[in-house]
Amino acid sequence: MSHAFANTLAVTRLEWRRLLVRPLAWVLAALTVAWLAWNFTLMLGGFLASQVQRAAQPDGPGFVDLVGVPLLGMLAQLAFLVVPLLTMSTLAGERRNDTLPLLFAAGVPASRIVLGKYLAVLGWLLLWLALALAMPLALAHATHIDWGKLAAATLGLALMLAALAAIGVACSSFASHPALAAAAALVIALALWSVNLGAQMAGVNGGAINWLAMSTHLQPLLRGLVSSADLVWFALLIVLALALATRRLAADKERN
């Protein structure tokens, strides 16, 4: 195993362990999954109640449209709050507890520290997504599932969680206090989501402002449309945020 990989893995394991023993991660998981489960049963009830009416429409919305994707949409809304809370301590907490120098002194470069912590948070978020996804999948044997649409929506959610996690880690790298990191990550994520709101209200559907908005790239995926331009947008955002975090962390060693 190369040093670089071993370093990253060691940081990921350390962060993962800390996430698992911290009550915050468990409380967030329990509350959000319970909320999603409650909404899932409500949506499922609505779906079953309207089954007779929809039988008359052969191309009408199915289980994925009425239950699966809306459930993932709710998870996306929760993610705006959950991800900043989960990422806020990744680097700001280390800085506050004076444990960041321990990682530098172990010869771990800033890029590996950032990547290791990012992967740990991403692992937790993907597990969270899997738990939410398990609800509609539990009924796979009993109903018709549009697998393509569900896969595209899941990919969209995974990319959105990955992007929000990268923004959260970046904010944590700049902040001196975890609460500041959480607030900054929330504001940036909301701004990125709604930056084109004015343009949309004015009826403008193209241009740079719409390209910049996260909603522009997530909504097609939730509708089942996978476009490489949307995937590249998420990839660019993740790389940019992690690069900024790395740069800021490296400056800690250079300038502090």
Added chain:
Amino acid sequence: MTIQVMTSPIPASPRVVLCLDRIGRRRAGRVAVQELSLELQAGQVLGLLGVNGAGKSTTLAMIAGALRPDSGGIALNGEDFLEHPELARTQIGWLPERAPVWAELTVVEHLDAHGRLRGLSGTALRTARAAIIERLELQPLARRLAGVLSQGQRQRLGLACALLHRPSLLVLDEPANALDPVQVAALRALVREQAAAGTAVILSTHLLAEVTAVCDRVAILHEGTLRHDGPVRAGDHAALEQTFFAIAMNGVARAA
């Protein structure tokens, strides 16, 4: 007084574990360390003395790889440490001031995390962990969370983490902080034991008695510069005290 100004180029001779070549560092807008040069050989114990703000912790953080010098060079076992900061991973053990810990981890998890960061895994990690727990008598604390340990217990845990991977250079920043007299005696024995095994040790302290009890050499820093570097004569506490106070009172130290 012995003022030693090293100008020897990197790399140093093979017997020399550490060679500082005119290193300097600014912190918070002021010069913390300037033009500091010294050598440390295998099996040697160097005591670093100085008043608060003299630059001891900054110097040790640079040696440990947690901070990068603004100027000068550091050679570790003949290799350029600034060019290869990853050398810290296996060759340096560092106990920072106040022994910061990841509060959510138990003592055993702490040792495992440090071991992995230092490249240990599997049987090698378990063996090293068991040995250091036994040597530092950490068995009663093994399952306790690091966050609830007393300062003295945290110092012992920090020391265990620094020694876990058998480094060739041990950097201890005020290791006797918060230790009781019995533990101080045990610490001195441990330092001498490490030196006898060929480990180079550099320790900072405010206690002159600590230096005369355990060190072969003493370096005195004042206002970021090296003012004295010479051998410690056993039992010659008075001479060391005279030199230290002469420097600390901003006078010119006279050779003892």
